[in-house]
Amino acid sequence: MASDHTRSAILAAAERLYADRGFGDVTLRDIVAEAGVNLAAVNYHFGSKDELIAELFVTRSIATNRERLRELKAAEEQGGGRAPIEVILRALVGPTLRGCLGPENQRSTAARFMIRASIESVPPIRRIKNREIDHLRKFAGAMRRALPERSEVDVYWGLNFALAMAHHTIRESERLTKLSEGKCDLDDVEDVVERVVSVATMALTAGRTEVKAPAKVAAR
Amino acid sequence: MASDHTRSAILAAAERLYADRGFGDVTLRDIVAEAGVNLAAVNYHFGSKDELIAELFVTRSIATNRERLRELKAAEEQGGGRAPIEVILRALVGPTLRGCLGPENQRSTAARFMIRASIESVPPIRRIKNREIDHLRKFAGAMRRALPERSEVDVYWGLNFALAMAHHTIRESERLTKLSEGKCDLDDVEDVVERVVSVATMALTAGRTEVKAPAKVAAR
DNA sequence: GATAGTTTCATACAATTGTTTGAAATGCAA
DNA sequence: TTGCATTTCAAACAATTGTATGAAACTATC
Numbered sequence: 179m180a181s182d183h184t185r186s187a188i189l190a191a192a193e194r195l196y197a198d199r200g201f202g203d204v205t206l207r208d209i210v211a212e213a214g215v216n217l218a219a220v221n222y223h224f225g226s227k228d229e230l231i232a233e234l235f236v237t238r239s240i241a242t243n244r245e246r247l248r249e250l251k252a253a254e255e256q257g258g259g260r261a262p263i264e265v266i267l268r269a270l271v272g273p274t275l276r277g278c279l280g281p282e283n284q285r286s287t288a289a290r291f292m293i294r295a296s297i298e299s300v301p302p303i304r305r306i307k308n309r310e311i312d313h314l315r316k317f318a319g320a321m322r323r324a325l326p327e328r329s330e331v332d333v334y335w336g337l338n339f340a341l342a343m344a345h346h347t348i349r350e351s352e353r354l355t356k357l358s359e360g361k362c363d364l365d366d367v368e369d370v371v372e373r374v375v376s377v378a379t380m381a382l383t384a385g386r387t388e389v390k391a392p393a394k395v396a397a398r
Numbered sequence: 399m400a401s402d403h404t405r406s407a408i409l410a411a412a413e414r415l416y417a418d419r420g421f422g423d424v425t426l427r428d429i430v431a432e433a434g435v436n437l438a439a440v441n442y443h444f445g446s447k448d449e450l451i452a453e454l455f456v457t458r459s460i461a462t463n464r465e466r467l468r469e470l471k472a473a474e475e476q477g478g479g480r481a482p483i484e485v486i487l488r489a490l491v492g493p494t495l496r497g498c499l500g501p502e503n504q505r506s507t508a509a510r511f512m513i514r515a516s517i518e519s520v521p522p523i524r525r526i527k528n529r530e531i532d533h534l535r536k537f538a539g540a541m542r543r544a545l546p547e548r549s550e551v552d553v554y555w556g557l558n559f560a561l562a563m564a565h566h567t568i569r570e571s572e573r574l575t576k577l578s579e580g581k582c583d584l585d586d587v588e589d590v591v592e593r594v595v596s597v598a599t600m601a602l603t604a605g606r607t608e609v610k611a612p613a614k615v616a617a618r
Numbered sequence: 619g620a621t622a623g624t625t626t627c628a629t630a631c632a633a634t635t636g637t638t639t640g641a642a643a644t645g646c647a648a
Numbered sequence: 649t650t651g652c653a654t655t656t657c658a659a660a661c662a663a664t665t666g667t668a669t670g671a672a673a674c675t676a677t678c
Contacts, residue, residue: 184625202422202518206666216627221667223625298422298518311577318577334578338570339563339597346562357531357538358554377559377601384600404655426636436657441637443655 185223187213193234197290201231201300228302235295235303238288243313245273250320263324263382267375270317270337271344275374278348280367293348325382332382340378347374405443407433413454417510421451421520448522455515455523458508463533465493470540483544483602487595490537490557491564495594498568500587513568545602552602560598567594 191213195204206227210217224230249269253261277289295303314337321333347354351364364370411433415424426447430437444450469489473481497509515523534557541553567574571584584590 200518202520205664207664216625217666218627218629218668219625227666298420300422311573314577331578331581334574334582335593337577338567338574338582339594341570342563342566343559346566347558350558350561353531354554354558357534357557358551361551362554362558373555374559376604377597380600380604381597384596425634427634436655437636438638438657439655447636 184213184215184219187215188220188223188230189234192230193238193291194287196231196234196294197287200294200298202298228300231300232302232306234291235306238292238295239306239310241288242273242292243310246270247313247316249273250317254320254323260323261320263321264375264379266317266320266324267340267378268371271340271374271378272371275344275348275371276367279351279364279370281365293345296345297349321382328382336378336382339381340374343374343377404433404435404439407435408440408443408450409454412450413458413511414507416451416454416514417507420514420518422518448520451520452522452526454511455526458512458515459526459530461508462493462512463530466490467533467536469493470537474540474543480543481540483541484595484599486537486540486544487560487598488591491560491594491598492591495564495568495591496587499571499584499590501585513565516565517569541602548602556598556602559601560594563594563597 188209192204192209195208195212206220207217210219213219220227220230224233246269249272250261250266253265253269257265274289274292277286278293279285299307318333318337321337322328322330325333347364347370354362355364408429412424412429415428415432426440427437430440433439440447440450444453466489469492470481470486473485473489477485494509494512497506498513499505519527538553538557541557542548542550545553567584567590574582575584
């Protein structure tokens with residue numbers, strides 16, 4: 179094992195390049211050049227290109243999920259097992275948004291890598307990705323506890339829309355800036371978070387404030 | 399020109415394969431095999447692989463935009479130059495959702511291709527994609543006319559969120575089905591359209607029903 | 619300081635990719 | 649039919665990719 183220097187240099191370079199340019203057009207030769215190591219080092223340390231990607235994704239996936247669950251657990255414990263829906267949604271979309279948006283220099287490579295992974299899903303990632311469903315299920319559970327009158331289906335849709343707004347805004351941030359001629363300030367991350375959270379909250383609570391009623395009609 | 403048979407067979411096969419498997423892992427050999435034509439035919443008729451993709455994208459892009467604008471124009475003319483925001487949003491997200499979701503057999507290859515193009519944007523598409531901004535600007539204009547009291551920034555955010563929900567739902571439809579254990583019915587396209595439209599409408603009108611007031615505070 | 623195990627390196631390999639080539643086939647006008 | 653342009657085809661080409669190899673360099677233990 180010795181220094182591990184080569185190994186971690188590869189991981190860092192790969193994550194940076196994948197985050198910037200996507201999996202499609204980053205070759206092993208690009209990675210080793212960026213890392214300043216030999217081409218054969220990748221196969222020596224990771225076995226194959228796919229295993230490198232998988233290791234990268236697993237590591238980051240665990241970290242991101244832990245971050246989100248930490249916020250969620252803290253909120254629920256504080257509220258005696260039930261957190262306000264806004265807080266839950268903030269725990270869901272906040273970390274990713276904060277990691278990907280914001281002033282240029284503080285953008286997180288890890289977060290941008292995860293967004294790439296969620297977009298152009300390559301085989302090694304696709305194989306692992308199913309686990310994330312369990313993670314989302316925990317959020318769905320918390321949301322149902324926060325909105326007991328709400329139908330299960332509506333909660334899933336709200337969760338889906340919250341992730342939709344967060345991810346899409348990240349992916350298309352450049353286009354939104356161009357479309358709005360800079361008027362939408364994507365560097366003001368907390369403003370973006372609040373916009374997403376507030377719309378998702380409305381989607382989950384509108385037309386159903388206190389009522390106990392059947393399912394289908396909701397969220398209209 | 400003669401029959402054009404080969405040319406259109408290539409276009410059809412390419413669109414189908416790209417829609418199904420993405421640009422990343424579809425080779426020219428896959429396409430010509432599917433089309434039942436010779437490998438060299440692609441370069442003979444289109445010049446290069448990139449030009450084939452570009453032609454496909456341009457054709458579909460024009461058709462999709464025309465479809466959306468047709469709905470929009472019809473609505474605005476009927477309302478004397480100003481359509482209700484719900485109708486505008488339906489014109490924006492309806493065609494794409496209807497094309498991509500719904501019972502297996504009636505899903506549109508064209509719509510799925512366009513979603514692929516919006517996801518894993520390859521160089522030839524990226525070069526053209528800027529034009530779509532002009533198209534979105536027309537929708538932004540109609541939305542501003544429908545919501546004159548609303549700030550410009552809020553309208554752009556509403557537009558962004560509407561597209562976000564539509565596209566994300568299409569992209570992650572499989573995951574939503576799995577997460578909800580089939581309870582979210584993605585075959586009921588009109589239900590999905592109404593959900594997206596209603597949430598986007600709320601995002602654009604909440605907390606600002608009749609008031610004439612400054613910007614920032616909105617959509618909270 | 620010799621030796622065994624680990625890591626790095628230049629280089630080669632095999633497979634796949636988009637593209638080109640030149641001949642054969644086809645269609646069409648005179 | 650003849651002649652000419654268009655279209656199709658099998659085959660080869662050149663470039664790029666991930667991977668494998670075997671020797672060299674290094675590290676640590678005795």
